[in-house]
Amino acid sequence: MEQIDRRIVHCLQRDGRAPFRRVAQALGVSEQTVARRYRALHAGGALRIRATPTPRATGQQRWFVRVQCRPDAADALAEAIAARDDVSWVSVTSGGSEIVCVAFSDPGAARGSVLARLPRTSQVLSFVAFAVMHMYVGSDAKWLAYDDPLTPDQLAQLDPPATDRPGTPIREEDAPLLAELARDGRAGVVALARATGRPQSRVSARLAELLASGALHVAVDLAPPLFGFHATAYLWLTVTPGDLDATGRALSLYPETTFSAAVTGAANLLITVTCRDVEALYTFVTTKVGVLPAVRQVEVVPVLRRLKQSSTRVHEGRLVVE
Numbered sequence: 001m002e003q004i005d006r007r008i009v010h011c012l013q014r015d016g017r018a019p020f021r022r023v024a025q026a027l028g029v030s031e032q033t034v035a036r037r038y039r040a041l042h043a044g045g046a047l048r049i050r051a052t053p054t055p056r057a058t059g060q061q062r063w064f065v066r067v068q069c070r071p072d073a074a075d076a077l078a079e080a081i082a083a084r085d086d087v088s089w090v091s092v093t094s095g096g097s098e099i100v101c102v103a104f105s106d107p108g109a110a111r112g113s114v115l116a117r118l119p120r121t122s123q124v125l126s127f128v129a130f131a132v133m134h135m136y137v138g139s140d141a142k143w144l145a146y147d148d149p150l151t152p153d154q155l156a157q158l159d160p161p162a163t164d165r166p167g168t169p170i171r172e173e174d175a176p177l178l179a180e181l182a183r184d185g186r187a188g189v190v191a192l193a194r195a196t197g198r199p200q201s202r203v204s205a206r207l208a209e210l211l212a213s214g215a216l217h218v219a220v221d222l223a224p225p226l227f228g229f230h231a232t233a234y235l236w237l238t239v240t241p242g243d244l245d246a247t248g249r250a251l252s253l254y255p256e257t258t259f260s261a262a263v264t265g266a267a268n269l270l271i272t273v274t275c276r277d278v279e280a281l282y283t284f285v286t287t288k289v290g291v292l293p294a295v296r297q298v299e300v301v302p303v304l305r306r307l308k309q310s311s312t313r314v315h316e317g318r319l320v321v322e
Contacts, residue, residue, distance in 0.1 A: 001046070001227050004029065006145045008037050009047055009222065013143065014150075014158040016049045016185055016218035017211075026150070026157040045318030046226045050219050050311070051185035053178060057170050057215035060104040062132040063115065064263060064270060067099040073123035074099060082308040087114055090308040093234065093301045100234060100301070101308075103129075130263040130270065134245075138252035138260065144274060145227045146255045168213035177206065178216075182311070185218050221310045224274045225317035231275040232303040235289065236267035243294030244268060250292065256284050267299065278302075 004027070011023045020038070024031040041047050055062050069077050074092055078099050082090040089102040103114045118127050143149045170178070176196040180187055192207065193200040210216035224232060239247045244262055251271050252260035259272040275281040281300070289298055306314045313320040 001145070003148055004033070005037055005041060005046075006148065006227070007150060008034055009041065009145075009220070010143050010150050011158050012047070012049065013220050014155055016051070016220050018158050022158065026154045042321060044226070045321060046223050048221045048312050048319045048321055049185035050183075050221065051181035051216050052219065052311070053170050053215060054217050055104065057168075060106050063103045063105060064130045064132065065101050065103050065115065065118070065127055067101070067118060067127040068125045069097060069099065069123045070125065071095070071097045077121070077123045078307050081114065082313065084114055088308065088311045090306070091303045092305045092307070093303055096304060098301070128265065130265045132261045132263055134248075134262045136248040136252035136260040138254075138257060142253065142255040144222060144224065144229065144255060144258075168209050168215045170215060174206070174210070177203065181216070219310055221312055221319060223314070223317055223319050229274045229276050231278050231281045232306070233273055233281055234301040234303070235271045235273060235285070236299040236301065237269040237271065237289070237295055238267050238297040239269045240294040240296065241268070247292055247294045251289065254284070254288055267297070
């Protein structure tokens, strides 16, 4: 992965819908270069940008589910779980006998959720579901491939619009717009108007409203192996309750941390980390997690294989772009 590619991705992590012109200005290259490089990264399965409703806007509950199963059944079961629309992340861990997934439950359709179906699945030996109580948002300036990050001045040129409007509920009529944005989070107003059959002015106003209110989240999904990162793990931490918030916030700021949340259960803090290799993972656990006084226990669960990442299928370390 060349430096210009990494820097383009860093810009898009700051604002996934930033026009190529603005990215080019921040990097001091031509708009054509940015567009060409982005298309190559997307086609090669290195990144995908999607815009999806937040769980808060939809009223859904996010769960992390650990499924214990027979090793000979793990692959087939993981594929079946990954095929579900109510599951966004699916990984095989722990020697191939455990599956970790992120599921969403809708109070109005609880019987059909993956949480309701797992106990009736013969391959499942046991499972535990952890409800996400609170997610910690790390620094906007952190960057996965952090050897050559952008400067503060470059990042400042890419600040997305403020999201301080009152909450905007998702409406049924938004379905065509949301479907197109889930497919391509960078889709322009012209393409969105064509896909939804609505006037451009109406589409533009509604999109701006959803983004500004925080009802719609623009996510940049990356394929870590293509950026030189080959060790991903779930860290289940037991933290002193009174220090849970401070610990979660502190860990969320590290560039290795890709997700940090307070969860229900004995292990009350979950973070996911992505490191270059196992040695780097060891360094992270011992020098950044282990030194925190409120952390009482750590369980490190390495990811052996990822099948689905943020609703995008993964094949041989690459995002499958449909």
